Amino acid sequence: MDVSYLLILLLVGAFATYFSGDKLASKVALVFALASLGMSVYILNLFNAGQNIDFLSAWITQPKVAFALKGDGLSLAMVLLTSALIPIIIYSSFGNEYKNAKSFYALILFMAFAMTGTFLAADGLLYYIFWELALIPIYFITLIWGNGDAEDRKKAVVKFFIYTFAGSLFMLVAFIYMYQRSKSFLIEDLYAMRLTVKEQTWIFGAFFLAYAIKIPLIPFHTWQAKVYQKAPAVGTMLLSGIMLKMGLYSVIRWQLPIGRFAAIEHKNIFIGLGIAGVIYGSIVALRQNDLKKLLAYSSLAHVGLIAAGAYTLTLDGLRGAVLQMIAHGFVVVGLFLIADIIYRRYQTRTIGEMGGIRQQAPKFTSLFMILVLASVALPSTFNFVGEFTVLFSLSQINMGYAILGGTTIILGAYYMLKMFQQVMLGETNKKAFADVTFNEGFSLVAIVAVLFFFGLYPKPIVDLITPSIEHILTFINRTN
Template structure:
């Protein structure tokens, strides 16, 4: 099957959404996002039947660049995450009113197009183009439709844009260097390069800078909290739910197999950076008074653990990292949507201005509590599966890594339950809090259902990603 069909659907959808006008834009965007999900399910079916899912065509003759797309189990898992969350995010926004809605929703679909392209690209330069394209729509979404003062938004978004663009340029230099040695940007040719230990170290660091900023990993995280807070909730959900996974996915797909010697030599350092993010993010989250900022630092802590799992360089660590990427995507989208629902009623994200919501909206309180418990990896939820496997993978390297990484569960339980207590319990706010609408309930129930289903039965995803991860482990271990 020609995998480029998925990209065509999303790109055509972005154009059609813009042409549909402001009144119909959200519905047209939802229709095309659902079509992309359907296409991904068809791709999965073809993959399970053993059919080749790829597309390759010579694009540029000199330098030799191919429009090469390849979908293995790992890529399909990330496509499912992207195309499942995109319609959820669009549908969740139906209660909001956006100026120039046609441009807003067109940018959302274009961002989904770029992210899917990043997961599918098997040519280094094509991958880099999709990687950078994903930055453009989120820049405008956050700048034009964001919260707070325009000048504050501009500062936060420009910092984010410059950070990510500058880091990515180092990755581009690494690709150009490898092209000069391989004569090709195709991933299999880059995998086959016989690079010295010094060459691998510089290439590894060039990739790391791009990925560490995007994920983010401390100390490259300084853009994150402000952008998450000031972007519209749709933008925050796209950033936290999907876009940061581009960096985590790319560590597994590009960085580790191309520079395995550097990954092994400096493994302790990069695992330590990930775990430092767990502890730092959790401690800073404890001090937050703004709900969106608290969730931003919570996300920082969780992705720090995922990053540590990727650098474990064993199958359990990688498999747990991928499972946790998907689980975190659904949980964080649900939690930021919770923050959006509260903002719709109270017009504030300040935790101290909330309280007593449970007595007015028991259904909302119940759904919120489930998401909080999923976030702290309660058994039977999807997050528990991913975090347990990551910690098991880290324990195979050093038991202290697992123990320190496990603080995300303890600290996370403390600050998340404390936040829930202040927001939902206590004295009733003088403002009335309406129970969730049908739109809000459907969105939250879908997310909760996914978290419980795969928390109790993760086998379909595990079976999907394991062969790809085994191939990557083989590639990493090709040089002892």
């Protein structure tokens, strides 16, 4: 079995979900999502056993494009993140009702198909196609099933679509230029190209525009908070938990090895941008009274630190960035699920209108508190492993970077604990707050279990991703 079977399963699942009808759509989608998780684990076992799981087939003759999929430790780690989160996201949505549910859940699986393809693609044009396909489902999920005024929602999602699409066009131009030089889109051929410093700088910049918008990094973040706020809970989880990881993954997989001279020469600039995002996101989060916007800016701060780690061009930096990507994916999905559960009970996201939930929902309170502590990198949680490794890599470059990057822990602890206090403690809201239902509790417990397991024993993921990162570093550090 190769990784193409996983894409086929997700695509078939999307169509099967659509044709199953509104009543069965959520259950059919969940079955296919769980099947994709099982297949991902099976493919991982094949990979660990030394079997070839790559797929390569001629696709387009002119220009020469291959349907090339590569399953290495790095790509499989991101595929497993996607495969693990999609069932949780779908199952957690069972507490909401959606009009035209068959389309809603089909779009979720189609988005999972596109994101998985992005992580596996080993041909530049195929990668670009998957990258753009992932935009379509989230556009419609936010536009049709989003929150608030329809006109405001439309403005936010159109800005997001145009902004990200425009940035991606620069990446496409870079791929076309490289194809003219190498007559190939295959990733190993692009890695092996002998480009001048000037050529690499332009290509690096083209990639940066696409990735900085998707992640997002400041000053390319202006779409994020509004879209996170307007998207339905499922849309926000997909965006924050998985989709932004496409940009961070692509920095490591595509941008750094191909534009290595530019990455080395301008390293301090991009580390600085990442750290600036940490400080900016944290300060703006302190001032938010909307729970989803607070979590959006908190996410901006965390991904800024991840990007800073990746741009250190060190083994610890890249490895820490990947570990933190996975940890952030789980914890941010859990936090946005928390926000959705509160909205289901109170029909508000305004922090000032909440309070006293702890007295009515002790199970919910405990799970929420664990996720808050994981978000601020409490030792023994997965986030601590990732953040510590990234901060250690920054200290190898400059101790000042590590100190400034560490503000994400200090400021994060302040605004997250303050938010928890305002939402959960104090006087009881006049509305009753029921404790978590079975599907809400199961989804949150599954996330918490992952965060503690890999927080205490990260070795399986470290062993999985390290050889791939070392392979990429050999291209970054070569002298010619």
